Amino acid sequence: ITKIGVFTSGGDSPGMNAAIRAVVRTCAYHNKECIAIHRGYQGMIEGDFEDMNARSVKAIINRGGTILRSARSLEFKTPEGRAKAYNNLKEANIEALVAIGGDGTFTGAMIFSQEYNIPIVGIPGTIDNDIKGTTYTLGYDTALNTVVDAIDKIRDTASSHDRLFFIEVMGRDVGHIALNAGIGAGAEEILIPEENLGLDRLLESLEKSRRSGKTSSIVIVAEGDNIGKNVFELKDYVNEHLPFYDVRVSVLGHMQRGGSPTCFDRVLASRMGVKAVESLLDGKSGYMVGLLQDKMCLTPLDQAIKGHTEIDRELLRVSDIMSV
Numbered sequence: 001i002t003k004i005g006v007f008t009s010g011g012d013s014p015g016m017n018a019a020i021r022a023v024v025r026t027c028a029y030h031n032k033e034c035i036a037i038h039r040g041y042q043g044m045i046e047g048d049f050e051d052m053n054a055r056s057v058k059a060i061i062n063r064g065g066t067i068l069r070s071a072r073s074l075e076f077k078t079p080e081g082r083a084k085a086y087n088n089l090k091e092a093n094i095e096a097l098v099a100i101g102g103d104g105t106f107t108g109a110m111i112f113s114q115e116y117n118i119p120i121v122g123i124p125g126t127i128d129n130d131i132k133g134t135t136y137t138l139g140y141d142t143a144l145n146t147v148v149d150a151i152d153k154i155r156d157t158a159s160s161h162d163r164l165f166f167i168e169v170m171g172r173d174v175g176h177i178a179l180n181a182g183i184g185a186g187a188e189e190i191l192i193p194e195e196n197l198g199l200d201r202l203l204e205s206l207e208k209s210r211r212s213g214k215t216s217s218i219v220i221v222a223e224g225d226n227i228g229k230n231v232f233e234l235k236d237y238v239n240e241h242l243p244f245y246d247v248r249v250s251v252l253g254h255m256q257r258g259g260s261p262t263c264f265d266r267v268l269a270s271r272m273g274v275k276a277v278e279s280l281l282d283g284k285s286g287y288m289v290g291l292l293q294d295k296m297c298l299t300p301l302d303q304a305i306k307g308h309t310e311i312d313r314e315l316l317r318v319s320d321i322m323s324v
């Protein structure tokens with residue numbers, strides 16, 4: 001292999017730039033050429049390429065988002081779209097790829113690499129932490145810190161006004177952000193997709209915390225909570241049943257995906273970038289790099305995308321005990 005392409009795809013996450021930097025510099029270290037592909041698979045189809053060298057990635061380790069930009073490409077889901085992408089790669093002499101993204105990106109990578117026999121290694125970049133084969137995905141730690149910081153600020157205003165806040169955080173299928181940020185920010189209750197607390201228990205818990213002398217409360221709700229109501233419906237429901245509470249809603253939204261990556265994510269990105277390039281140079285293909293028991297390792301892409309990582313039940317208990 002003499003030339004490696006790198007791209008970011010799907011939802012962006014903090015740390016993607018640090019990973020791009022690591023891929024580009026590891027190529028330079030091993031005297032390989034590196035080509036950046038802009039806008040993910042769509043840029044591959046359109047031949048939107050750029051030659052990179054060690055200096056092209058200066059001053060990006062601290063930046064959120066992705067300098068290569070990201071895109072969702074419907075065309076890449078068609079054989080015709082993938083044929084165009086392959087022809088462009090071939091013309092540019094790109095022989096292997098590092099794909100930075102989530103499970104959709106890896107699904108595309110698997111199909112493409114099998115169809116055209118092009119080596120691909122993936123780096124899991126998503127704030128949701130919902131990919132098997134790594135304890136932490138890139139951007140998750142930053143998102144957690146962003147969410148905790150936001151909840152702290154909301155708590156300041158909640159306690160000044162004796163309010164109950166429902167705060168919606170990202171997590172359509174998994175509750176990692178909600179559970180960890182909720183514990184970290186001292187939330188009273190945490191509603192996640194993996195568990196159904198039940199409306200009665202929620203009311204009971206809020207009443208109990210009121211009786212115990214709490215004047216304000218924070219409830220964290222993952223987007224995909226399992227209680228059957230979204231944050232606004234929860235607000236109405238609680239307003240109706242516990243009229244003594246002044247209930248407010250805050251949806252944190254896309255700010256959770258932005259911001260400068262934490263040191264943890266920068267180090268993780270650097271390790272993952274090195275591992276991805278060196279795995280390709282070792283002749284590996286169809287793997288995702290990940291961190292397991294603090295060691296870099298490889299997991300076959302099909303296993304990485306097969307299932308979500310499970311919630312740690314111990315954390316549920318800790319959260320329960322903390323809201324005594």
Ligand code: ATP
Nearest residue numbers: 010011041072073076077101102103104105108126
């Ligand atoms: P996020 O964490 O934001 O969900 P993701 O990588 O899962 O990130 P997706 O939009 O699901 O984001 O996927 C990114 C891109 O991967 C899609 O726009 C599409 O181009 C490609 N892709 C996804 N699934 C397939 C598929 N079955 N076949 C070919 N390409 C695919």
